[in-house]
Amino acid sequence: MTSLTKKEHIVVVGGGFAGLNAIKALNKEKYDITLIDRNNFHSFPPLFYQIASSGLDSGSISFPFRRETRKMENVKFQMGEVRNVDTTAKTITTQFETLNYDKLIISAGTTNNFFGMNNLLETVYTLKSTAEAIRLKNEILDRLERASLCKDASHRRELLSFVVIGAGPTGVEVAGALGEMKRYILQREYPEINKDDISITLIEGTDRVLRTMSKEASQKAYEYLGHLMVDVVLEKTMTKYENNVATLSDGKEIYCETLVWTAGITGEKIEGFAKETFGPGNRFIVDQYNRVKGYNDIYALGDIAFLTSDEFQRGYPQMAQVAIQQAINLARNLNGESFKKPFSYKDKGSMATVGRNRAVADLNHLHLYGRPAWLTWMFIHLISLLGMRNKINVLINWVWAYFTYSTSLRLLVHTAKYPLRRRWDELGH
Ligand SMILES: Cc1cc2nc3c(=O)[nH]c(=O)nc-3n(C[C@H](O)[C@H](O)[C@H](O)COP(=O)(O)OP(=O)(O)OC[C@H]3O[C@@H](n4cnc5c(N)ncnc54)[C@H](O)[C@@H]3O)c2cc1C
Numbered sequence: 001m002t003s004l005t006k007k008e009h010i011v012v013v014g015g016g017f018a019g020l021n022a023i024k025a026l027n028k029e030k031y032d033i034t035l036i037d038r039n040n041f042h043s044f045p046p047l048f049y050q051i052a053s054s055g056l057d058s059g060s061i062s063f064p065f066r067r068e069t070r071k072m073e074n075v076k077f078q079m080g081e082v083r084n085v086d087t088t089a090k091t092i093t094t095q096f097e098t099l100n101y102d103k104l105i106i107s108a109g110t111t112n113n114f115f116g117m118n119n120l121l122e123t124v125y126t127l128k129s130t131a132e133a134i135r136l137k138n139e140i141l142d143r144l145e146r147a148s149l150c151k152d153a154s155h156r157r158e159l160l161s162f163v164v165i166g167a168g169p170t171g172v173e174v175a176g177a178l179g180e181m182k183r184y185i186l187q188r189e190y191p192e193i194n195k196d197d198i199s200i201t202l203i204e205g206t207d208r209v210l211r212t213m214s215k216e217a218s219q220k221a222y223e224y225l226g227h228l229m230v231d232v233v234l235e236k237t238m239t240k241y242e243n244n245v246a247t248l249s250d251g252k253e254i255y256c257e258t259l260v261w262t263a264g265i266t267g268e269k270i271e272g273f274a275k276e277t278f279g280p281g282n283r284f285i286v287d288q289y290n291r292v293k294g295y296n297d298i299y300a301l302g303d304i305a306f307l308t309s310d311e312f313q314r315g316y317p318q319m320a321q322v323a324i325q326q327a328i329n330l331a332r333n334l335n336g337e338s339f340k341k342p343f344s345y346k347d348k349g350s351m352a353t354v355g356r357n358r359a360v361a362d363l364n365h366l367h368l369y370g371r372p373a374w375l376t377w378m379f380i381h382l383i384s385l386l387g388m389r390n391k392i393n394v395l396i397n398w399v400w401a402y403f404t405y406s407t408s409l410r411l412l413v414h415t416a417k418y419p420l421r422r423r424w425d426e427l428g429h
Helices: 017-025 045-052 065-069 130-149 153-159 169-189 215-227 320-335 370-384 388-404
Strands: 008-013 031-037 075-079 084-086 091-093 098-100 103-106 110-112 161-165 199-203 231-233 238-242 245-248 253-255 258-261 265-267 283-285 298-300 350-355 358-363 366-369
Touching: 008 017, 017 031, 017 320, 031 065, 045 130, 045 169, 045 370, 065 075, 130 153, 130 258, 153 161, 161 169, 169 199, 169 215, 169 350, 215 231, 215 350, 215 358, 215 366, 350 370, 358 370, 366 370, 370 388
Parallel strands: 008 031, 008 103, 031 075, 103 298, 161 199, 161 258, 199 231
Antiparallel strands: 084 091, 091 098, 110 265, 238 245, 245 253, 350 358, 358 366
16 A cells, blocks of 8 residues: 555544544545444443433444445445554454554553452443443343342342442442432332432542542532432442452442442553553553654554653543544644644543532633533533434433433343343342
8 A cells, every 4th residue: 555656544443532533634635544443333431321321322322433434535444353463564453354554543442440350350330332331221220120029128229239439430420320310210210119228339549539620529529429329438449349249448348239340441452562562551652743652653542542741741631632632633743744743732621420410510710510510511512422313312312301300211121142140030030
């Protein structure tokens, strides 16, 4: 692909916020582009917790890559999971094929990090992909249905014991959604279950929830979680989870049958690079132009890129805005004759929602709480979603749920691919 008559071929691995924005901004007259993703759709992680809590269906926050790429000339999509890069031959390999590249953009994001507690891989619930969110949703619904049939109060409480590890935005949002279920939804939809049958505990290693946000936002979120009957345990980490018992760093044990892990992430593993290429969290070390250390034709963007600055000495935050801004900056540099513009980050702030009318937003000098923050949160997420149909769908769902507290999405559809939960008859129920 390197002859003078042909355009250079850019392969983009991962069509998340970074990959997709890079493709949109790249000059299609200068480059042929192939997008490779393990899924055939773009997903929207900030709303995964809404899938898990039956607030939205997965289709409303996903968008097929082929629908997006068919609008762009010289861009094609191929599904596959990239496992290996041969940097000498300039090829990437998926489970289906090997592909040549002239330039490679790696934007494969991150996956869960269990910090060596490998049994968690099989015993806990996570929220790093649409499939994981659906799996958690099914588990919650399955437990509610079983608890509603259960005559034994102590067994009912065991069935409905939830612990969420990590009080960053994802942990707070999941715990808040479970709290809303306990406080508002249970009575209407599962009258057989008592509110006190459900326990929700949120565990955080530092001294406050949402520690990357302002102290006021943390305090407000803490109060909101209290209103939603979530027990928050601070300054404790989980050291072990075995036989449905979570052991904390102070030795305390909490019985919980559903443990949601949101406490750690690590870069997706792609083989073929020297050890020195990776920084903390298995992220590719990049320079201020997002070029991977040691290579002039390979770039990394977003969550999987490790770039430091005076302000962010431990790396830029793994957030959507960083991914989007890096992608656009890299595309502009690649579109030009040479790399002129180093990456500079415009922090647009951060926000988290704990439930209906309960959210916090730090938008530079503006700090919002409660309903104003919640409306802002909804607006920003709506405009960020891909596809008009998705935006309308989500808006209708939210408005409907706001007035009725009800959603038609609490459907328990067992998929054959995830037989983790044994069937009721096998369990002797
Ligand atoms: C539950 C949750 C909530 C979040 N909430 C917020 C929020 O409110 N605000 C915010 O700013 N950020 C939030 N984030 C973080 C934000 O989603 C990430 O920073 C952002 O998605 C990073 O973009 P990315 O393109 O680097 O990676 P991703 O968006 O993760 O995209 C990676 C893509 O690569 C694909 N992929 C991965 N490995 C391979 C492979 N080997 N081969 C092929 N394809 C591969 C994946 O399928 C995916 O499509 C949240 C994250 C999660 C998980």
